[in-house]
Amino acid sequence: MAKSTNNSWQQGLVRTMKNPKAVVTSDDLVTVINDLYPKAEVHFLVLPKENISSLTALNQDHIDLLRHIERAGQTVIKEEGHSHRKFKMGFHADPNMYRLHMHVISDDFNSTCLKHKKHWNSFTTDFFLKPEDVIESLETHGKVRIPSPAECKALLATPLKCHKCDHRPRNMPDLKEHILSHV
Numbered sequence: 001m002a003k004s005t006n007n008s009w010q011q012g013l014v015r016t017m018k019n020p021k022a023v024v025t026s027d028d029l030v031t032v033i034n035d036l037y038p039k040a041e042v043h044f045l046v047l048p049k050e051n052i053s054s055l056t057a058l059n060q061d062h063i064d065l066l067r068h069i070e071r072a073g074q075t076v077i078k079e080e081g082h083s084h085r086k087f088k089m090g091f092h093a094d095p096n097m098y099r100l101h102m103h104v105i106s107d108d109f110n111s112t113c114l115k116h117k118k119h120w121n122s123f124t125t126d127f128f129l130k131p132e133d134v135i136e137s138l139e140t141h142g143k144v145r146i147p148s149p150a151e152c153k154a155l156l157a158t159p160l161k162c163h164k165c166d167h168r169p170r171n172m173p174d175l176k177e178h179i180l181s182h183v
């Protein structure tokens with residue numbers, strides 16, 4: 001669940017989605033924005049127009065909306081001319097920012113904003129929940145099964161590992177240099 005909804009910085013996504021200049025595309029159900037601190041060459045966020053705080057607020061009534069969010073992610077990749085790239089789509093298990101949002105991120109992770117081990121692990125471990133798994137969890141349990149706080153902490157502390165090969169970088173500079181070999 002988002003850690004708190006009261007701090008102004010945590011409302012940043014909602015402010016961005018209300019700024020027409022910052023909106024990539026939208027329809028009656030969702031708004032797609034550019035991530036302000038992109039962790040890859042292309043990094044979008046898909047947010048519902050409905051005021052849903054986070055994954056923990058979802059129930060079975062939201063399954064169609066989740067399917068729509070997933071489709072919107074696939075559509076923005078095509079419409080913005082990125083079909084030649086590979087992408088990952090998913091939700092952070094324990095997000096920082098308010099309002100449910102799905103990351104749509106190109107899997108180069110080639111960005112100066114990607115600085116910390118927890119940034120890396122938030123996209124490359126089970127901390128990153130795929131939309132199909134979120135939907136399946138809703139269908140099966142009526143709510144989204146989210147790793148516990150202790151599990152989230154452990155996932156974010158996972159030793160660095162390349163997402164494309166067996167290389168185990170010693171540190172972030174090593175990882176950042178290594179992943180360029182896959183771009």
Ligand code: AMP
Binds near residue numbers: 013016034035038096
């Ligand atoms: P998380 O809550 O962990 O899923 O990540 C929130 C994402 O929002 C991060 O990737 C940030 O770079 C991004 N972000 C933070 N503030 C803003 C903002 N005002 N507008 C757009 N993206 C933002």
Ligand code: ZN
Binds near residue numbers: 166179
């Ligand atoms: Zn590698």
